[in-house]
Amino acid sequence: MTKTEKTNKKIKATPEPTLRRLPRYLHLLKFLRETGDKSVSSTYIAKELGFDPTQVRKDIEYTGIVGRPKTGFNIVELISSIEEFLNWKNITDAFLVGTGSLGTAMLGYGRFKDYGLNFVAAFDNNEMKIGKTIHETPVLSMEKLVDLAKRMHINIGVITVPAFAAQHSADLLIEGGIRAIWNFAPIHLKVPEGVLVENAQLTQSLAVLTHKLADAISKD
Amino acid sequence: MTKTEKTNKKIKATPEPTLRRLPRYLHLLKFLRETGDKSVSSTYIAKELGFDPTQVRKDIEYTGIVGRPKTGFNIVELISSIEEFLNWKNITDAFLVGTGSLGTAMLGYGRFKDYGLNFVAAFDNNEMKIGKTIHETPVLSMEKLVDLAKRMHINIGVITVPAFAAQHSADLLIEGGIRAIWNFAPIHLKVPEGVLVENAQLTQSLAVLTHKLADAISKD
DNA sequence: TAGATTGTTAATCGATTAACAATC
DNA sequence: TAGATTGTTAATCGATTAACAATC
Numbered sequence A, B: 001m002t003k004t005e006k007t008n009k010k011i012k013a014t015p016e017p018t019l020r021r022l023p024r025y026l027h028l029l030k031f032l033r034e035t036g037d038k039s040v041s042s043t044y045i046a047k048e049l050g051f052d053p054t055q056v057r058k059d060i061e062y063t064g065i066v067g068r069p070k071t072g073f074n075i076v077e078l079i080s081s082i083e084e085f086l087n088w089k090n091i092t093d094a095f096l097v098g099t100g101s102l103g104t105a106m107l108g109y110g111r112f113k114d115y116g117l118n119f120v121a122a123f124d125n126n127e128m129k130i131g132k133t134i135h136e137t138p139v140l141s142m143e144k145l146v147d148l149a150k151r152m153h154i155n156i157g158v159i160t161v162p163a164f165a166a167q168h169s170a171d172l173l174i175e176g177g178i179r180a181i182w183n184f185a186p187i188h189l190k191v192p193e194g195v196l197v198e199n200a201q202l203t204q205s206l207a208v209l210t211h212k213l214a215d216a217i218s219k220d
Numbered sequence C, D: 001t002a003g004a005t006t007g008t009t010a011a012t013c014g015a016t017t018a019a020c021a022a023t024c
Helices: A003-008 A016-034 A042-049 A053-062 A075-085 A101-109 A142-152 A163-175 A202-218 B003-008 B016-035 B042-049 B053-062 B075-085 B101-109 B142-152 B163-175 B202-218
Strands: A092-097 A117-124 A137-141 A156-159 A180-183 A196-199 B092-097 B117-124 B137-141 B156-159 B180-183 B196-199
Touching: A016 A042, A016 A053, A016 A075, A016 B202, A042 A053, A053 A075, A092 A101, A092 A142, A092 A163, A101 A117, A101 B101, A117 A142, A137 A142, A142 A163, A156 A163, A163 A180, A180 B202, A196 B202, A202 B016, A202 B180, A202 B196, B016 B042, B016 B053, B016 B075, B042 B053, B053 B075, B092 B101, B092 B142, B092 B163, B101 B117, B117 B142, B137 B142, B142 B163, B156 B163, B163 B180
Parallel strands: A092 A117, A092 A156, A117 A137, A156 A180, A180 A196, B092 B117, B092 B156, B117 B137, B156 B180, B180 B196
Antiparallel strands: none
């Protein structure tokens, strides 16, 4: 490798596995904070969650914090660092599309503000639901989605409609200028370049479980 | 590598990324089946879902099906092969612990049988809920969980309780002989060797979304 | 047949794990 | 100080992607 190549190495994007592990550290750290501990080592976190200590240190390094040899990381600082890194300190307004059982459950969860998300409005086609509120979030007609998203500069849309309606919901959100979609429908959304889609598909998780279980049982 | 090593290579477990992609193929294939198509190529699947064709072929290979050069894979056979591989054809009885908003939503989903899961009972501590049914699933007292799990030989437990109650719920399920836990609580469960845990933690998915979005916006 | 697609091996890429000097 | 832990580089591992002969 030439010196130039070495110098020009661009800042790498955070690996997704790292991003997925950070919330797990966060939950453990918040628990430790409760117990009054002041600092924690990567060794401890790793043992507690079943990871490799080096991996934990590398993950933490991405968030920008530095630890101290011998003592480890300051818990309060580390929590702050991770939350900052995931952008969970700036509460982002979001639209939710589809107020079925899952959508209703999400509106009722009430803890999404801890994860930087605030549902300002929900949308549905069902006349019975429009005009009402679900856990204090107003339910509006789908027809209002595009304009309202534009006016409010909404960046995040959450799709909890049935599969057949998901692409249309996505299209509307995108027309409204949304930048990121959290998709719960079991379908691949087609979106233009620049729009982020994160699939929270339960069936993917379930597939891992059922296959591994069948595998384990077959070995009994 | 010696000849012996080559011969003794053990059957590798399916990589998790493969297991997570299979349901995505399945959803697409079911859609294609509706349209009347008879066969599909890995090239087409890859283009449709944004994957690499070779990857699609390798994934499909794990399920044991073989395709035909020039034409590709028979859609009906491929659907069957994937469902078989994920063990979604044998409906497995499952217990659900925690009938809050998420638990209720899951009981109401009604499609889990398509994914090999059948909720035979739900459990809660709330006296108001015990004895009732939620979407036709009876809600029972937590005190009945262990015995009933043993008697019914339940293999899968789904945890939808708040974080503070999750470990206790897991302990009960394990005492009842459960083999696999689908965990929705934002906490790391400690389980004995041999018990599978699959975390369906929404916060992990959300972390990916919020970090990438913040990253994208900062580059505007 | 010609050409598209499979099945499979090899090359690449990226993430995980090991090793260890620096440091508190 | 001695020893535990960090930060970082190197080695390993495994998954993805490229290449291509076999085949329908």
